[in-house]
Structures are given as C-alpha cells and as structure tokens.
Amino acid sequence: MSTPPNQPEHPSGPPTEPAGTPIPAPASDTPSAPEPAQPLSLRKTPEPTPAPAPETQPEPTPAPAPAPQPAPAPAFAPPAPVPPAPSFGAPAAPVPPGGAWGAHPGNPWGTPPPATTNGLAVAALILGIAAVLIGLIPFIFWAGALLAVVGIGIGIGALVRASKGAGRKSMAVTGTVLAVLGLGSSVGGLFLTSLVVTNVADHKLREGWEVPDDIGGSRPPVPRFSPKPMPSPSPSPTQVPGITSPLPFGETYTYPNGIKVTLSAPKKYVTKNKYSTVGNAVEFTLTITNDSTETHNVIYAVPNVRDGKGMTAKLAFDGGDVPKMIRGDILPGESASGILAYEVPEGTDHLSADISPGIRLPSAKFSGSIG
Structure with a gap:
C-alpha cells in the first residue's frame, strides 16, 4: 500500500468522494436508510467551518427622564435675608428669624433698630x-x-x-x-x-x-x-419850672444841652373827614428845636394829656389828618413840628400835659385852659 505524493495538508475545497460512491437521497418525511460505512482513507478529514454567529442588534437605550423643574417663584416674594459676613478668626453670629432688622411679609426689608x-x-x-x-x-x-x-x-x-x-x-x-x-x-x-x-x-x-x-x-x-x-450844685428840683412845676401852654422849656420843647395852647379840633368817628377833641402843636451842637434824634415824641380830673385823654386818629408825629434826626439849629389831637369829655376846660423830646431827657410839663 503506497501513499500518494505531495498531498496538501489542508485541502482548499470540499472532500471528493471516491468514484462509485452513491449519492444520498434528499431528506424527506420518510425515514431514510442508514448510510453505508465509509471506506478507510488516509486523507485528513477537514475540520468543519463554524457557521457565522447571527448579528445581535444592540438593545435600545432608554431615554433619560426629564429633570424636575423648580416651581416658579411668586411675583412679590420677599428677598431671602443675606447672612452677615463672618469676621476673620471669629464664628459668624446667628441671624435671627426675619433677618437682622426683623423683616416680615409686611415689611420685607425690616426696620433698623433705633x-x-x-x-x-x-x-x-x-x-x-x-x-x-x-x-x-x-x-x-x-x-x-x-x-x-x-x-x-x-x-x-x-x-x-x-x-x-x-x-x-x-x-x-x-x-x-x-x-x-x-x-x-x-x-x-x-x-x-x-x-x-x-x-x-x-x-x-x-x-x-x-x-x-x-x-x-x-x-x-x-x-x-x-x-x-467840683461843679456848682444844680438847682433843687423845686426850683425848675417845667420839670417839677408846669409851664403855661405856649411857653418853651429849654434843656441844659440846648434842646427846646414847646406845646401850644389846646384848641377845639374840627375834623375834615365826613366819615370821621372822632368825638369831642382838642388839638395841640408840638415843636422841638435843636440849639445844641449835635444831631438830636426823636422817636415818636407824643405828649401825655390829662383832663382836669386826672383822666388820660385818648389820642385821636382821623384818616391821616392827625396825628402827625415828630420822629427822626433834627440837625443843630433846626426845628420840627407835629400836630396831635386828643378826645376829652364834654365840658372839659382845663388840661395838663407832659412831653419828653428825647430818650435821655426828662419830661417837660405844661398846663392851662382850652383856648
């Protein structure tokens, strides 16, 4: 028995059956007869080629569930209180409820402590x-x-x-x-x-x-x-007419500094205003003369007038005609006059008056009957 020369180790095609080998019938429903025994052969039986494994389809990855959305904040929600910044090296103080200034829904910003x-x-x-x-x-x-x-x-x-x-x-x-x-x-x-x-x-x-x-x-x-x-003593007050005893109306009293004051005799006042409410009144003319060497200042020089019973007479105001008062500065050698009216009771025939022509000057006194 001889071995065929140059036999390949691995045949490239399917093994060929020897001549005279019957071809098996196709499979059917009827049982087939047992195959006859194969004759011995020195050829190597080729290893069966494994069938390709069926391709597996990748399982579909489930879609991720949507993340929950936060609930929308209310339109007028108070802002969250900001905790105070901790100081270096010291623990931060706890913030009381409602913030450091006591915020509440009615007052979200709180009120600073007084x-x-x-x-x-x-x-x-x-x-x-x-x-x-x-x-x-x-x-x-x-x-x-x-x-x-x-x-x-x-x-x-x-x-x-x-x-x-x-x-x-x-x-x-x-x-x-x-x-x-x-x-x-x-x-x-x-x-x-x-x-x-x-x-x-x-x-x-x-x-x-x-x-x-x-x-x-x-x-x-x-x-x-x-x-x-020392200067000679001034005369006693009882010896100065016009200061301690009145002068008659119409005369002039002269002060030591050269200021002179004259109050005319009173006469019946007749109004020119048909709407006047002045009753029985008398009229005076006041004159102040400056014979000194300095300017003399007058601030509303108004006489005080009293009737025979000592009652003070009322100064009459008659639509601009009276009173006409003296006020302001009077230069050396100049004079100033004013007209004043006073209401007196009916039947008054005697009057007395006193007038001061300056702040530092005593009042000069006058008296007499109504002319």
Whole structure:
C-alpha cells in the first residue's frame, strides 16, 4: 500500500468522494436508510467551518427622564435675608428669624433698630452750665450769651432726637432750660459790668484823677496834682419850672444841652373827614428845636394829656389828618413840628400835659385852659 505524493495538508475545497460512491437521497418525511460505512482513507478529514454567529442588534437605550423643574417663584416674594459676613478668626453670629432688622411679609426689608445714644443732650447740658457761669462775669458776659444761644439750638435738637427714642430726654430738657437761664445771666453780667465801670470812675474822681469822656476807651486816665473843682450844685428840683412845676401852654422849656420843647395852647379840633368817628377833641402843636451842637434824634415824641380830673385823654386818629408825629434826626439849629389831637369829655376846660423830646431827657410839663 503506497501513499500518494505531495498531498496538501489542508485541502482548499470540499472532500471528493471516491468514484462509485452513491449519492444520498434528499431528506424527506420518510425515514431514510442508514448510510453505508465509509471506506478507510488516509486523507485528513477537514475540520468543519463554524457557521457565522447571527448579528445581535444592540438593545435600545432608554431615554433619560426629564429633570424636575423648580416651581416658579411668586411675583412679590420677599428677598431671602443675606447672612452677615463672618469676621476673620471669629464664628459668624446667628441671624435671627426675619433677618437682622426683623423683616416680615409686611415689611420685607425690616426696620433698623433705633439709636440708643443722644450726644446732643450732653452737649446742651455742658453749654447751659457754662452759659450760666460765664454770663455773670463782668466784661465777658457776651461770651455767656453766645454759649446760651448755641445751647438752646442744640437742646432743641436733643429733644427732637429724644422724642424719636434716642434717650436722655431729661438731660436734654435740663440743658435747654439752663441755656435759657444763661441768657438771663448774661443780662445780669451786663449790669454788673456797668456797675463796675461806674464805681471805678467814681473812685478815680474821689482820688483826684481826671477821667476822660470815653470811659472804657483806650486812653488811660491822667493824674493831676490839684483836685478838680467840683461843679456848682444844680438847682433843687423845686426850683425848675417845667420839670417839677408846669409851664403855661405856649411857653418853651429849654434843656441844659440846648434842646427846646414847646406845646401850644389846646384848641377845639374840627375834623375834615365826613366819615370821621372822632368825638369831642382838642388839638395841640408840638415843636422841638435843636440849639445844641449835635444831631438830636426823636422817636415818636407824643405828649401825655390829662383832663382836669386826672383822666388820660385818648389820642385821636382821623384818616391821616392827625396825628402827625415828630420822629427822626433834627440837625443843630433846626426845628420840627407835629400836630396831635386828643378826645376829652364834654365840658372839659382845663388840661395838663407832659412831653419828653428825647430818650435821655426828662419830661417837660405844661398846663392851662382850652383856648
């Protein structure tokens, strides 16, 4: 038995059956006869080629479920409170419910806590005390008056702040009251200053010093070696007609400084206004003459008139005709006149009057019957 030469290790095609091998019948429903035994062969039986595995379709990936959407915020929802920033090295303080300022639905932003201090009250108290003390000191009383004015303003501000819950209300009230008293003490300091100046001037006169006219000015008093002759005593008040005893109407009283005042005799007043309500009245003419060397100022020189029973007569106002008062400056050598009317009771035949032509001049007195 011989081996065929050059047999391939792996045949490329299907194995060929030897000649004379019967072809098997196709499969059917009838059972087939058993196949006859195959003859022995020295050829290697080819390994069956595995059938390709069916392609598997990838399973479809399920679609992800949609993420839940947050509920829409209400249109007027209050903003969430912002916690305070923690300081370095210290734990953050807990925020109370409703925020640091107590926010609530009616007031989402909250209300800041009221101030607990009132420094204006302390300042008003200090200024009030200083104004009272400094106002009583001569020559610097004006500083107390300034402190009092400032203290009143600050005290009012402290009272307003205290009414809003700032506290120290009693201190603010005390400071304001002391500041008002400081104004009064400043007035007292003014009187003390004038009293000191007067006493100093009298003392220097008694010691033989010549005191200049501008007391308190920059020129110092000049000493003299002989006593200054004292002026002759002025006549007693009982000896001055027109001051202690009245002058007749129409005469003139002359003051030591050269100012002259004349009050004419009263006469019946006749109105020119048909709508006048003036009753029985008398008319006076007042004349002031300046024979001094300085300008004389008059501020509404109005006589005081009384009837024979001592009752004060009423000044009549008659539509611009009367009264015509004297006011303003009268130059040296000039005169000024005015017309005044007074209502008197029916049957009055005697009147008295007094008139001061200036602030520093005493009143001149006149009397007489109605002409």
